Amino acid sequence: MASSLATIESFVEGAPPGELSDVINDIKTLTVNEPELVSELGPAFEKYNEEQFVTVKLPGSSQQVVISSHNSLGDGRYFDVESSSSFAFDHATQKASEVQSHVLDGAQADLVKSTLKSLSTYVQEHYPSASYGVYPTENDTKIAVIIVANKYSPNNYWNGRWRSLYIFDPPSGVLDGSIKVDVHYYEDGNVRLLTNKPISGYVSSDTGAGICKEIAAGEKKYQEELNRGFTSLSEGAFKSLRRQLPVTRQKIEWDRVISYREFTYQDVAEHNTKKDLFLVIHDKVYDSTKFIDEHPGGEEVLLDVGGQDATEAFEDVGHSDEARETLEKYYVGNVKRQPGDPTPKATASAVAPPADTSGAGMGTALYAFVFIGGLAAYFGYQYLQQNQEASA
Numbered sequence: 001m002a003s004s005l006a007t008i009e010s011f012v013e014g015a016p017p018g019e020l021s022d023v024i025n026d027i028k029t030l031t032v033n034e035p036e037l038v039s040e041l042g043p044a045f046e047k048y049n050e051e052q053f054v055t056v057k058l059p060g061s062s063q064q065v066v067i068s069s070h071n072s073l074g075d076g077r078y079f080d081v082e083s084s085s086s087f088a089f090d091h092a093t094q095k096a097s098e099v100q101s102h103v104l105d106g107a108q109a110d111l112v113k114s115t116l117k118s119l120s121t122y123v124q125e126h127y128p129s130a131s132y133g134v135y136p137t138e139n140d141t142k143i144a145v146i147i148v149a150n151k152y153s154p155n156n157y158w159n160g161r162w163r164s165l166y167i168f169d170p171p172s173g174v175l176d177g178s179i180k181v182d183v184h185y186y187e188d189g190n191v192r193l194l195t196n197k198p199i200s201g202y203v204s205s206d207t208g209a210g211i212c213k214e215i216a217a218g219e220k221k222y223q224e225e226l227n228r229g230f231t232s233l234s235e236g237a238f239k240s241l242r243r244q245l246p247v248t249r250q251k252i253e254w255d256r257v258i259s260y261r262e263f264t265y266q267d268v269a270e271h272n273t274k275k276d277l278f279l280v281i282h283d284k285v286y287d288s289t290k291f292i293d294e295h296p297g298g299e300e301v302l303l304d305v306g307g308q309d310a311t312e313a314f315e316d317v318g319h320s321d322e323a324r325e326t327l328e329k330y331y332v333g334n335v336k337r338q339p340g341d342p343t344p345k346a347t348a349s350a351v352a353p354p355a356d357t358s359g360a361g362m363g364t365a366l367y368a369f370v371f372i373g374g375l376a377a378y379f380g381y382q383y384l385q386q387n388q389e390a391s392a
């Protein structure tokens with residue numbers, strides 16, 4: 001049970017931008033036999049919402065406010081400096097309620113407010129749509145500056161999020177932070193791109209305008225880096241990277257991965273001609289159409305068992321390991337046995353079916369994340385380009 005919870009918590013943690021509710025629905029499907037697991041996900045939702053700087057509209061307001069550990073008051077309540085309010089936030093439904101007045105005071109209050117003012121101008125000038133917040137942090141000794149912009153484009157099969165977080169230390173003038181760009185692209189497969197760019201600077205004037213000037217310089221530099229990366233990445237390189245695994249350097253056959261499915265015997269039986277030939281061997285379905293002419297044992301024997309369970313015939317011949325490896329190339333899914341369907345006889349050679357390296361699970365698997373750093377430039381460019389256009 002504990003490990004199931006840890007597994008589904010990791011699904012929540014890795015939910016792509018704007019897709020948390022899809023992930024929750026998928027988790028419900030996967031844990032249909034253990035429905036209580038979903039109710040134990042409270043802490044995982046809280047962590048996700050705070051780390052992703054999820055935004056929420058307060059009742060009666062059109063402005064989005066940010067959820068983060070820096071503006072948490074504990075007990076599920078958060079505060080917003082701009083509207084001088086605090087509110088309860090439900091991490092599972094991502095809804096705000098119980099708004100109350102919350103006036104900021106303390107050592108950093110003035111700097112927080114002046115930074116907020118300058119940040120508001122910067123964000124409006126440079127982002128088409130973004131939310132932001134400035135809060136005292138680390139026991140009111142420093143200030144945290146957050147900018148988050150989401151662009152969800154499910155019709156074009158991608159969703160993206162820009163998150164920047166800066167911590168300013170007034171005594172030293174040091175501004176440390178990072179910009180994280182997270183893009184999920186899923187038109188022809190499932191690619192997740194994450195970049196994390198650390199930013200470090202020094203603010204000479206201890207004012208909100210000085211802090212924002214430094215932030216603007218860091219973000220501009222990063223945008224230029226991404227643009228340069230993009231122009232050196234030709235369309236051809238983009239295409240080949242998209243299908244390459246960085247570690248094994250094996251190409252992913254996305255078309256096959258996404259088409260793995262479950263067949264009934266009736267489905268399989270429809271594929272019994274030379275031009276369209278399915279075989280069932282050890283409950284796996286193989287589309288042997290392209291293999292017919294290459295089969296060393298001839299086409300007749302394959303056509304004889306076309307659209308049927310060929311396990312026995314296959315095993316009786318005593319096919320070599322090489323033949324079993326060849327099988328994997330033609331794997332298209334699994335057969336779902338129903339009462340009355342033929343069952344293959346146990347064969348004397350009962351050799352284990354081919355290793356399931358196909359990723360059969362991935363047909364229904366929800367998230368096959370491939371991290372390809374170089375591509376981030378491409379997506380980052382698209383994302384930032386909009387910022388540029390908006391600010392042009």
Ligand code: HEM
Pocket residue numbers: 279286288291295296297298301302305310313314317318319320321322323324326327330
């Ligand atoms: C897609 C499924 C199949 C694949 C990938 C496959 C592959 C091969 C390969 C690679 C060989 C060469 C010998 C070896 O390496 O074992 C072979 C030979 C042969 N296969 Fe298949 N086979 C398949 C299905 C079948 C089925 C269903 C039968 C039904 C009887 C069959 C009958 C034979 C025969 C009779 C030979 C010739 C053996 C010989 O002359 O030495 N094969 N097959």
